Amino acid sequence: MSAEPSQPSPTMAHLSTCRVTYRMTDQMGVVYYANYLELFEIGRTDLLRATGLTYRQMERDGYLLPVIHAACDYLAPARYDDLLEIRTTIGRLSRVRIDFDYEVRRAEGGELLCRGVTRHAIVGAGGRPRRLDEGWMARLQGTGG
Amino acid sequence: MSAEPSQPSPTMAHLSTCRVTYRMTDQMGVVYYANYLELFEIGRTDLLRATGLTYRQMERDGYLLPVIHAACDYLAPARYDDLLEIRTTIGRLSRVRIDFDYEVRRAEGGELLCRGVTRHAIVGAGGRPRRLDEGWMARLQGTGG
Amino acid sequence: MSAEPSQPSPTMAHLSTCRVTYRMTDQMGVVYYANYLELFEIGRTDLLRATGLTYRQMERDGYLLPVIHAACDYLAPARYDDLLEIRTTIGRLSRVRIDFDYEVRRAEGGELLCRGVTRHAIVGAGGRPRRLDEGWMARLQGTGG
Amino acid sequence: MSAEPSQPSPTMAHLSTCRVTYRMTDQMGVVYYANYLELFEIGRTDLLRATGLTYRQMERDGYLLPVIHAACDYLAPARYDDLLEIRTTIGRLSRVRIDFDYEVRRAEGGELLCRGVTRHAIVGAGGRPRRLDEGWMARLQGTGG
Numbered sequence: 032m033s034a035e036p037s038q039p040s041p042t043m044a045h046l047s048t049c050r051v052t053y054r055m056t057d058q059m060g061v062v063y064y065a066n067y068l069e070l071f072e073i074g075r076t077d078l079l080r081a082t083g084l085t086y087r088q089m090e091r092d093g094y095l096l097p098v099i100h101a102a103c104d105y106l107a108p109a110r111y112d113d114l115l116e117i118r119t120t121i122g123r124l125s126r127v128r129i130d131f132d133y134e135v136r137r138a139e140g141g142e143l144l145c146r147g148v149t150r151h152a153i154v155g156a157g158g159r160p161r162r163l164d165e166g167w168m169a170r171l172q173g174t175g176g
Numbered sequence: 177m178s179a180e181p182s183q184p185s186p187t188m189a190h191l192s193t194c195r196v197t198y199r200m201t202d203q204m205g206v207v208y209y210a211n212y213l214e215l216f217e218i219g220r221t222d223l224l225r226a227t228g229l230t231y232r233q234m235e236r237d238g239y240l241l242p243v244i245h246a247a248c249d250y251l252a253p254a255r256y257d258d259l260l261e262i263r264t265t266i267g268r269l270s271r272v273r274i275d276f277d278y279e280v281r282r283a284e285g286g287e288l289l290c291r292g293v294t295r296h297a298i299v300g301a302g303g304r305p306r307r308l309d310e311g312w313m314a315r316l317q318g319t320g321g
Numbered sequence: 322m323s324a325e326p327s328q329p330s331p332t333m334a335h336l337s338t339c340r341v342t343y344r345m346t347d348q349m350g351v352v353y354y355a356n357y358l359e360l361f362e363i364g365r366t367d368l369l370r371a372t373g374l375t376y377r378q379m380e381r382d383g384y385l386l387p388v389i390h391a392a393c394d395y396l397a398p399a400r401y402d403d404l405l406e407i408r409t410t411i412g413r414l415s416r417v418r419i420d421f422d423y424e425v426r427r428a429e430g431g432e433l434l435c436r437g438v439t440r441h442a443i444v445g446a447g448g449r450p451r452r453l454d455e456g457w458m459a460r461l462q463g464t465g466g
Numbered sequence: 467m468s469a470e471p472s473q474p475s476p477t478m479a480h481l482s483t484c485r486v487t488y489r490m491t492d493q494m495g496v497v498y499y500a501n502y503l504e505l506f507e508i509g510r511t512d513l514l515r516a517t518g519l520t521y522r523q524m525e526r527d528g529y530l531l532p533v534i535h536a537a538c539d540y541l542a543p544a545r546y547d548d549l550l551e552i553r554t555t556i557g558r559l560s561r562v563r564i565d566f567d568y569e570v571r572r573a574e575g576g577e578l579l580c581r582g583v584t585r586h587a588i589v590g591a592g593g594r595p596r597r598l599d600e601g602w603m604a605r606l607q608g609t610g611g
Contacts, residue, residue, distance in 0.1 A: 064533045087403070102536065103537070197511065221485075242349070243354045
């Protein structure tokens with residue numbers, strides 16, 4: 032294990048895409064603000080999958096990652112039928128906490144629409160804190176596997 | 177118990193209200209079509225609560241009501257900030273199946289916006305069919321305690 | 322134009338995929354029933370895109386396709402992280418109305434989870450009925466350019 | 467107008483309630499994290515209504531309040547059928563920006579589940595910044611007619 036367990040891991044980044052549907056828009060003709068948090072979920076799920084194991088498998092290993100904090104800056108609106116790119120990185124990682132950072136861009140032109148972060152506790156099935164084991168740490172630091 | 181267990185119970189009707197939020201609208205400025213099914217859930221939950229026991233209590237009694245069919249006719253659009261009235265009735269009730277009927281109206285003026293139905297199997301915790309007991313039948317028929 | 326303008330067009334089918342997120346599930350651990358209508362939207366949007374023009378372009382041509390009816394049969398539950406396949410076909414097509422049919426399957430194993438239909442009026446920007454022109458008819462019948 | 471236009475207005479607080487539906491839960495059996503932002507929308511809409519004029523009327527006056535920032539701390543989970551109380555206050559108010567603060571509690575017992583904030587730009591119909599007029603300022607400061 033690294034002497035600095037909370038250092039961001041520069042290699043763990045992932046790009047997801049999502050097409051904006053009617054469902055995601057509101058009457059202003061833009062993506063409703065809460066729906067960016069759904070994009071964030073897509074982003075971090077895809078990133079975990081890219082480590083070689085899925086969040087579903089994490090759950091089977093007895094880990095849950097409840098969100099304890101989320102924040103979002105809205106820079107420009109996404110519109111119906113836009114293809115969005117969600118770039119997800121692991122921001123800060125320790126044995127008991129993990130932060131994901133997100134950038135949402137319009138694929139066409141690359142304009143940055145939204146920047147966000149989610150912070151997750153690492154807990155066991157009963158909801159109690161549970162330290163992430165070596166295998167998962169290595170995987171999430173991009174050094175495993 | 178009635179000799180005709182599937183007869184609709186004329187007394188079991190309930191009126192719920194819901195204010196249209198931005199979240200429920202889409203870029204056409206109207207309530208997105210899937211969101212009426214959320215209104216239906218509010219309607220049938222409130223109706224059950226009006227019987228004196230909640231769906232949460234039904235679950236604790238070991239019953240689940242998975243939806244096996246839903247249908248909706250869209251007559252006129254609901255718009256942002258409209259106060260909606262959802263009128264829910266039990267359409268057809270047997271020991272293994274229950275139908276709810278719904279009418280959604282704009283409170284102001286009373287225009288009928290949407291009519292729908294959901295059909296639910298009555299199953300036990302394991303997902304297997306389970307016959308509704310006398311107490312619940314009586315309650316849902318509006319003749320119970 | 323065909324003498325039977327409402328005949329289904331056997332060639333217009335499209336397969337979309339969608340991964341089930343936490344957002345789509347409910348506390349039963351299955352996809353919430355209203356969310357299948359979102360899958361249907363993805364399906365019909367992708368099908369239109371496969372004709373060579375998008376629904377966004379249809380709107381720019383002055384056509385809207387408001388849903389006037391939707392129905393869904395729920396055969397088996399979709400679960401978190403399932404990869405779903407949405408098979409969309411044009412069921413019935415006339416100059417003033419279009420039906421889409423949907424089948425949702427679990428990609429792994431191919432189990433049929435849900436079958437549905439949506440019916441759409443074809444209207445102009447003001448909401449009044451507007452007959453679909455030859456170009457769009459041909460495109461939707463899979464015989465166009 | 468006050469010499470300190472950005473001071474919080476202690477009188478403008480509002481309590482909304484919302485019953486947790488199946489739709490709002492996820493497979494963990496708790497309210498999905500993005501759905502708290504919908505509760506925040508209910509809260510601030512109700513608060514505006516309590517000033518005597520609605521957000522719909524603000525729009526008719528040519529004002530829009532796009533969200534530019536949102537943040538949320540998740541302290542304890544809300545569960546199916548919980549009655550939630552959303553306490554909304556105006557945090558910081560100037561002619562070009564308005565912050566709302568939110569606390570979500572379980573009505574039974576009063577446990578604090580979630581704390582959040584949304585920041586809104588005040589813009590005109592075209593999306594350009596537009597200074598809030600005296601009437602709306604007074605209303606939002608709780609000193610108006």
